[in-house]
Amino acid sequence: MLLLLASLAFVQYVRTSSSDQNPYLMTDYSRLHPVKVERVLQGEAEAQLIGLVKDAKAKGLKLSIAGQRHSQGGHTYYKDAVVVDMTSYNQVLSVDPEAKRIVVQAGATWEDVQKAVNPYGLSVKTMQSLNVFTIGGSISINAHGRDIRNGSLIKSVESFRLLTAGGDIIQVSRTENAELFPLALGGYGLFGIILDVTLILTEDEVYRESTVLMNLEEYSDYFQNEVLPNPDIRLHIARISVAEDSYFKEAFSKNYTVDRSLKLSDHNKLKSNDNWVAPGKLLFNINRSTDWGKNAQWNLQKHFFVEQSDKIVSRNNAMRAASAFMEYSQPGANDLLQEYFIPLPQFDAFVQRLGAIVKEEDMNLLNITIRYVNKDDEAVLSYAKQDMLALVCLFHAPLSKAGQQRMKQGVERIINEVIASEGSYYLPYIAYPTLEQFRNVYPGYEYFFAKKKDYDPDELFMNYFYEQYGG
Amino acid sequence: MNLKWLIRSQSIMTLAAGMIYPYYLLFLKNLGNSFSKYGLAFAVFTISSAAVSHWLAPRLDKHGVCMMIVSSLGMMGAMLVFPWTSSYGWVLLLQLLMGTCNAMQRMSERVLLADYTEPGSRGAGIGSYHFWTSVASGFAVILGGFLIDWLTINILFYLSALLYGTSAWTIWRTNRPAVPRAKEGSVSEHNVL
Structure with missing residues (x-):
């Protein structure tokens, strides 16, 4: 019995010995590229932070700034840097x-x-x-x-x-x-x-949720003709099926429409959306590992969301979606996000290419949601160069070198399609895209990094995003 | 009951405790922003454990088995309630309850261990007791971590409750006074008491 326990402990030791599980190294939500940092400092007061900046400058240390560290491309830490946990x-x-x-x-x-x-x-x-x-x-x-x-x-x-x-x-x-x-x-x-x-x-407003199931090919017309012109629809999200049986064929759209007949005070008590975490987490774990799980997840989502149609929800409650069921802490693999912004006219063609590449490259795609962003090019590194539909793709991939190489290969192909569609991709995620692809999608890069050098000539504020694309 | 059944029931109890205990510490730490607050929760546990010991002491010899059952049932209740706590006050109340259960369990465990062993030949029995409860604890901790990765800490609380319930039932089963229906072979077990 003792031997069995000892062997079990040994198996766990081996299973959890990958560097993404090393508690003495720092990483972000991706658990990729764990490194040793000088120290993590909790931000507490203005004077303390000013002192830190001056001190780091004097000692030639780098600073990285971290919040919840949900970005996935090493934006919040750097080797031997002081990480300011805000x-x-x-x-x-x-x-x-x-x-x-x-x-x-x-x-x-x-x-x-x-x-x-x-x-x-x-x-x-x-x-x-x-x-x-x-x-x-x-x-x-x-x-x-x-x-x-x-x-x-x-x-x-x-x-x-x-x-x-x-x-x-x-x-x-x-x-x-x-x-x-x-x-x-x-x-x-x-x-x-x-x-x-x-x-x-x-x-804050009271919304009525409505969920519509449709063929994916109908979606962009539906969005442009039914959703965008209706000013009472304030929030919108859609989902594309990644289940084997309806792969890139089915989608559902969820709209939040203002209902002025209802009183806000009857509906604005803040609620947690993290109910039924355990069954959700179990199902999502099965979704990660089997096609059967992906079908089950999609069918349940369809059932669940259509059931929820007509639900009344306040704006503040609609803007706090459940997330705990997606948490994944097991060693050696992780869920990795990618996001692609595609102009409306190119959307249908791009989505079909995306579905095909994911299949061809055998990438494990867990879900895709669609959001909409208005054109907004105020930020120098703006992704919304036109009115865009954003495809948020959650992949599951091994953190091993080979696994990451395969992800990179797939993502590079997808980015080529993004570029051909005059779209863009989101920067908080893993730096799979090549330098050339980055520069192509973000023509403001030259100005951005030149100004970085003007404002911070010693490169005090440092992270892996800058290292990989700022050169 | 005899030593064998004491070991069985207490191994199940340690399985329940070992499964939740290290993760429960993490859970508690998340509730308070300071280590002092976290420390206080544990102090409350020890205070209640010590406070009830004087009251329990004179009843131990006669009601040791009963205390063991009540302790496991109390822990089962605490485990079922924990995921639903919404304030630090509730956590302190549960710490009080668990401290009391802890006193009952620890004290009756020692009394029963003494009862079921003979002076001069206790080593083997106590060694076996320690072995099985430790091994159970080891399995529990590994299983617990795995389960949280797949499910949630709340599920772990419920599973732990189930095991505490099983441990209480194991003790009750081997001690029910249904002597007339007992089979030949089990008479000796009842005779021990």
């Missing part, structure tokens, strides 16, 4: 219900913001589908989400205070230090530490 710098500083403004420290999460503004009948304009991310992290990647009327996050940022590489705190807005506004926003932590942010809010 999650402890998370106070809501003020809410002004009249002006619909909130001032919040960068380490606060969207959940903190929602809790602070919900009592005033206010809501966030643009954020990701999940509310677990920090504000600082979200504006550094210029996030977007289910809202189809308010553009990307940069639009709802009025100003922020930035701790620069020189150790100064400056106010950045469209009128003050305006050059830095579109650089640090969507700047992936390369221009300084964002301390606090003033966000423009909108009214």
Whole structure:
């Protein structure tokens, strides 16, 4: 019996000995490229952070800035750098219900913001589908989400205070230090530490959810003719089937339409969406490993979402999707995100190519969701060069060298299609795209990195995104 | 009951405890932002454990087995409630309950171990007791980690509750006073008491 226990322990030791499981190394949500960092420092006070910047400069250390570390391309850490963990710098500083403004420290999460503004009948304009991310992290990647009327996050940022590489705190807005506004926003932590942010809010509203099942080929027409022209549809998300039986054939669309006949106060109690995590997690685990699981997941989702059709939900509750069931901590493999933005006219052709490449390259695609972003090229590294449909693809892949090489090969092929479709891809994820592909998709890169050198000549703020594409 | 059944029931109990305990510590740490708050939760546990010991002590010799059952049932209740706690106050209350259960279990375990062994020849029995409970704990911890990776910590709480329930049932089963229906072979077990 003891021998059995000892062998079991040995098997576990071997199974968990991959470097993605090493607790003494730092990585991000991808668990790829774990490295040793100098130390992780909790951001607590302005004076402390100024001291840190000056100290790091004097000692020639690099700084990386981290929030929830959900980005997947090494944006939040660097070898031998000091990682500034901003999650402890998370106070809501003020809410002004009249002006619909909130001032919040960068380490606060969207959940903190929602809790602070919900009592005033206010809501966030643009954020990701999940509310677990920090504000600082979200504006550094210029996030977007289910809202189809308010553009990307940069639009709802009025100003922020930035701790620069020189150790100064400056106010950045469209009128003050305006050059830095579109650089640090969507700047992936390369221009300084964002301390606090003033966000423009909108009214909380009551929505009626409706889910429509359709053929994938009908989707883009449906979106352009039924969803976009109807101003009462405020949020939208769609899903494409990756199940064997309906692979890239079926899709369903979920719309959130304002219902003015209902009183907000009857529906605006904030709710957790993380119910039934265990069965969901189990099912998602089966989805990762078998075709049968993918079919089961799709059929259940269809059933579940169509069942939910006509559900009443407040805007704040609609903007806090469940996520716990997707968490994956097992060694040696992980779920890796990719996101492709495709202009509406090219969408149908691109999606079919995407489905084919995923099949040909034998990539394990767990789900695809579709969101919409309005054209918004304010940020220098803007992805929304036109009105775009965004395909968020969740892959499951081994973290081994061979497994990653295969992912890279598949993604490079997909990016070629993206480029041919005049689309773009999202930068917070793993640096599979080549330097050439990056430069092709983000023509603002030259200006972006030149300005990085102007504002931070010693390259104090450092991460792997800069190392890989900034050269 | 005899030593064999004590070992069985307590191995199941350690399986339940070992499965949840290390992960329960992580769970608790997440509830409080400071280590002091986390420390307080544990202090409450020890306070209740110590406080009830004086009251339990005189009843141990007569009701040791009963205490063991109540302890496992109490732990089962705590495990079932834990995933539903929504405030630190509740956590402290459960720590109080678990401290009490811990006192009952630890004290009756020692009394019963003494009862079922003879002075001068206790080594083998106690060694066997320690071996099986430790091994159970080892399996439990490995299984627990695996289960959280696949499911959630809440499921682990429920499984642990199930095992605590089983351990209580094991003790109750071997001690029910249904002597008339007992088979020949099992009479000796009852005679021990």
